[in-house]
Amino acid sequence: MGKKLLLEHINVPGIETFEVYRKQGGYASVEKALKTMTPDAVTEEVKKSGLRGRGGAGFPAGMKWSFLDRKSEKPRYLVCNADESEPGTFKDRYLMEKIPHILVEGMITSSFALGARTSYIYVRGEYMYVIRILEKAIAEAYANGFLGKNILGTDYSLDLYVQPGAGAYICGEETALLESLEGKRGNPRLKPPFPAIAGLYASPTVVNNVETIAAVVPIVNMGGDEYAKIGIGKSTGTKLISASGHINKPGVYEIELGLPVEEFIYSDEYCGGIWKGRKLKACVPGGSSVPILPGELLLKTAKGEQRLMTYESLSDGGFVSGSMLGSGGFIVYDETACIVRNLWTFARFYHHESCGQCSPCREGTGWMEKVLHRIEHGHGQASDIDLLVDVAKKIEGNTICPLGDAAAWPVASAIRHFREEFEFHVKHPEKVVNPKHFEITPFVSERVAVIG
Amino acid sequence: MSETKTIQFSEETMATVQRLIKRYPEGRQKSALLPLLHIAQAEFDGWLSPAVMDYVAVILSIKPIEVYEVASFYTMYNLNPVGKCLIEVCQTGPCWSRGSDDIVEHFEKKLGIKVGETTSDGQFTLKTVECLGSCGTAPMLQCGGDFYENLTNDKVDTLIEKLRANGQRSTYMKDNRVM
Numbered sequence: 229m230g231k232k233l234l235l236e237h238i239n240v241p242g243i244e245t246f247e248v249y250r251k252q253g254g255y256a257s258v259e260k261a262l263k264t265m266t267p268d269a270v271t272e273e274v275k276k277s278g279l280r281g282r283g284g285a286g287f288p289a290g291m292k293w294s295f296l297d298r299k300s301e302k303p304r305y306l307v308c309n310a311d312e313s314e315p316g317t318f319k320d321r322y323l324m325e326k327i328p329h330i331l332v333e334g335m336i337t338s339s340f341a342l343g344a345r346t347s348y349i350y351v352r353g354e355y356m357y358v359i360r361i362l363e364k365a366i367a368e369a370y371a372n373g374f375l376g377k378n379i380l381g382t383d384y385s386l387d388l389y390v391q392p393g394a395g396a397y398i399c400g401e402e403t404a405l406l407e408s409l410e411g412k413r414g415n416p417r418l419k420p421p422f423p424a425i426a427g428l429y430a431s432p433t434v435v436n437n438v439e440t441i442a443a444v445v446p447i448v449n450m451g452g453d454e455y456a457k458i459g460i461g462k463s464t465g466t467k468l469i470s471a472s473g474h475i476n477k478p479g480v481y482e483i484e485l486g487l488p489v490e491e492f493i494y495s496d497e498y499c500g501g502i503w504k505g506r507k508l509k510a511c512v513p514g515g516s517s518v519p520i521l522p523g524e525l526l527l528k529t530a531k532g533e534q535r536l537m538t539y540e541s542l543s544d545g546g547f548v549s550g551s552m553l554g555s556g557g558f559i560v561y562d563e564t565a566c567i568v569r570n571l572w573t574f575a576r577f578y579h580h581e582s583c584g585q586c587s588p589c590r591e592g593t594g595w596m597e598k599v600l601h602r603i604e605h606g607h608g609q610a611s612d613i614d615l616l617v618d619v620a621k622k623i624e625g626n627t628i629c630p631l632g633d634a635a636a637w638p639v640a641s642a643i644r645h646f647r648e649e650f651e652f653h654v655k656h657p658e659k660v661v662n663p664k665h666f667e668i669t670p671f672v673s674e675r676v677a678v679i680g
Numbered sequence: 681m682s683e684t685k686t687i688q689f690s691e692e693t694m695a696t697v698q699r700l701i702k703r704y705p706e707g708r709q710k711s712a713l714l715p716l717l718h719i720a721q722a723e724f725d726g727w728l729s730p731a732v733m734d735y736v737a738v739i740l741s742i743k744p745i746e747v748y749e750v751a752s753f754y755t756m757y758n759l760n761p762v763g764k765c766l767i768e769v770c771q772t773g774p775c776w777s778r779g780s781d782d783i784v785e786h787f788e789k790k791l792g793i794k795v796g797e798t799t800s801d802g803q804f805t806l807k808t809v810e811c812l813g814s815c816g817t818a819p820m821l822q823c824g825g826d827f828y829e830n831l832t833n834d835k836v837d838t839l840i841e842k843l844r845a846n847g848q849r850s851t852y853m854k855d856n857r858v859m
């Protein structure tokens with residue numbers, strides 16, 4: 229069993245209540261930070277921990293905190309990004325639903341470190357029932373003196389609010405989120421200035437993912453150095469992985485970074501292997517935006533090394549033969565899955581979610597969806613495959629925010645690794661028209677990893 | 681949908697609205713726009729008519745266009761009337777991989793409508809949506825504030841019966857106290 233830092237008490241009955249959470253040692257990080265540490269000392273522990281942003285980008289959290297303009301006369305804000313919308317990712321929902329107080333606790337400790345007096349948790353609107361759970365947890369924290377004026381008798385005061393979104397993937401991009409929180413359309417902002425200088429209401433702001441903020445709790449409790457001992461190299465600590473697709477046990481798993489990918493997929497402790505006794509064909513290991521990998525490149529790098537669940541190992545080989553840990557949205561496909569149809573659903577997603585600000589993304593995502601739709605529905609032409617690659621290339625790097633890249637990478641990687649499957653669709657439309665699953669053909673089985 | 685209501689929040693809702701506005705710094709009341717539109721949609725028959733949006737603009741002292749541009753950007757706001765129960769079936773990759781196409785097809789057959797349509801009795805509107813963050817329990821759908829997960833055709837049948845018997849309008853917010 230790997231170490232559990234966030235989900236350790238997840239199965240304790242009543243853990244969603246303040247009383248039970250407190251009995252399990254909850255809110256200790258608030259007591260420790262407010263009573264025995266300075267805000268800068270808390271930030272220092274987070275830096276030492278090596279914690280990297282858990283939303284997808286993996287940027288060092290302590291460094292992000294250190295960029296906050298502390299000289300400004302304006303109020304500072306901490307905003308929690310709970311707009312989880314990356315296909316394949318549902319870990320934040322699980323955490324907030326099951327153990328909401330760890331997020332509230334993390335928000336208080338982190339707000340103290342950053343000197344924020346008002347903080348917001350921006351939750352995607354579809355998670356309305358989760359908002360209700362968080363509101364209850366926050367009310368309990370107020371009632372017990374952990375929020376409001378003079379927390380625990382210190383001179384630190386904090387108000388914490390939940391803000392609902394209303395259905396827009398783009399609001400997971402931090403500046404779009406801030407726009408949305410200001411009551412506007414979720415159009416990402418041009419940077420600089422970065423939120424650390426001019427974020428919410430043009431004030432210094434830190435935006436952190438739910439899991440990142442929750443991880444501050446064990447970091448402050450155990451100390452940054454201890455936390456950094458977990459994991460491998462620059463991938464420290466534990467990570468929540470959302471496992472979905474063709475596996476026996478979909479769900480959220482907390483792993484120590486460094487776990488072999490193969491163990492994660494096949495061990496009964498985690499995914500429990502591929503469903504229906506089938507074989508592994510492909511995997512999107514970090515949410516829909518990251519490159520898809522065929523089974524054999526998922527389990528072993530191009531150099532033949534065992535692939536590990538770390539930021540570095542999953543990206544080994546770059547975009548030629550690697551992928552990314554991303555948000556930890558781990559989507560597994562068995563040997564019958566149609567890569568083209570899956571990609572079409574992703575392309576439709578990005579087209580639907582593009583905010584429309586930048587032409588390459590607004591138009592390009594639409595074209596990719598259309599072209600993939602026609603290939604999938606038996607009207608594709610041989611030139612369509614290179615057309616897709618071309619459109620993806622022209623989106624990548626040419627937009628204000630990373631949604632453009634996120635839309636381009638899945639297309640580029642699916643064609644790179646599964647070009648034969650696209651060609652098969654074009655050459656044999658009669659065999660693939662409206663397939664829910666794909667007949668296993670020789671080239672597909674070659675793609676199946678030998679293990680499992 | 682044909683019922684006409686005066687566009688005016690109840691006193692209780694108005695108190696909630698005032699409380700919400702206080703969450704933001706002075707002069708930043710526009711931040712309350714998204715929650716207010718949720719409340720308005722729940723209160724006024726499940727959709728945002730131009731008149732409702734204008735009403736929200738007045739409450740927040742902003743221009744109507746500032747409300748329209750936001751309401752038209754976010755997918756959870758309905759700019760046209762919808763059935764009492766808005767069935768939103770997730771269709772993105774992970775849900776597709778576990779059979780969401782079959783679920784959509786089953787709904788179409790059972791309700792006798794296509795995606796995007798409303799049953800003639802105004803009870804159900806069927807919609808497909810993009811990832812709802814419930815991939816580990818796919819296929820799934822959302823109806824109002826509730827998630828229905830690990831769907832099968834049988835579960836769909838039971839759900840349709842349950843919602844029909846209930847007869848209530850589904851809303852993302854069970855009550856305004858959510859925020």
